[in-house]
Amino acid sequence: MEKYLQPLKQKLMExxxxxxxxxxxAIPKPDGSKRYLGIPCVLDRVVQQAILQVIELIIDPYFSENSFGFRKGKNAHQAIKLAERYYQEGYRVVVDCDLKSYFDTIHHQRVRAYLEEFISDKIVLKLIWKFLRSGILDKDIYIETTEGAPQGGPLSPILANVYLNNLDRELEKRGHRFIRYADDFVIYVKSKRAGERVMDSVASYIEKDLGLVINQKKSTVCGATSATFLGFNIHNLMGKSVADQVSRQNNDLKIN
Known part of the structure; x- marks a missing residue:
């Protein structure tokens, strides 16, 4: 093992x-479409994991308390509990902005700039950049990567959170009650009219300031009793907000 690690260490330092x-x-989805993963080789996975262990300790404390995805000590059940609290407080209209192909459209230059807010080590930054630009092999055909952070590698989740941390900051600055789990996020408001205003404003920020694309067909403003988030349905039962688990495969109950 040492004979492999020493040359690797030398290359990383240089x-x-x-x-x-x-x-x-390609991973089949229940609706017949496919979700694509980008699986790194074993050595690259080891290097990515090593980078993650270092940068996660630096970056994670700056993430929003309302961000629950891919974070130690955070989970979907906590996100649902927060949704229940918003509902109990009278915020019973949900704004759901769907990000179209989020992981595949992360802007490389922007994510590098966002990383530089937390990381000063040029070697680490350069290495992360190399991973972003390393390309994809699809049935032995090489595809250049000029955007995106393909799901499947250890670094992809934290890069996704770094990118959308700017959205979290903006929503907090505006005083919104929101929940984000990776690229799934919802905002709770008190009326349909307020929800429509928030939808327009937030969608504009996402597209203009973050360079991402909103999926208009899947984005909606609706009552919390009609919405599902992370496979859960929030509804009112005997005056108490309750989270009922709903199968992710039941597309009829999802916000579309």
């Missing part, structure tokens, strides 16, 4: 390590 393209793997 900044000459070059990641391999990730392997594209």
């Amino acid at each position: 900044g000459t390590y070059q990641p391999q393209p990730v392997k594209r793997v």
Whole structure:
């Protein structure tokens, strides 16, 4: 093992390590479509995991308390509890902005700039950049990557959170009651009219300031009793807000 680790350490210190393209793997979805993962080779996965262990300790404390995805000590059940609290407080209209192909459309230059707010080590920043630009192998065909952070590698989740941390900051600045789990997020308001205003304003910020695309067909403003979030349905039962688990495969109950 040492004979492999020593040359790897040398390349990392010199900044000459070059990641391999990730392997594209298609995962079937219940609706018949496919979700694509980018699986790194074993060595690249080891390096990514090592980077993650270092930068996570630096970055995570700056994340919003309303961000629950891919974070130690945070989970979906806590997110649902917060949704229940908003509902109990009278915020019973949900604004759901769906991000179209989020992981595949993360802007590389922007995410690098966001990382520089937390990380000063140029070697680490350069290495993360190399992973972002390492490309994809799809059935032996090489595809250049100029945007996106393919799901499947250890770094992808934290890069996704770093990018959307700017959205969290903006929503907090505006005083919104929101919940985010990776690229799934909802905002709770008190009326349909307020929800429509928030939808327009937040969608504009996401597209203009973050360079992301809103899926208009899947974005909606609706009553909390009609909405599902992370596979849960929030409804009112005997005067008490309750979270009922709903199968992710039941598309009829999802916000579309």
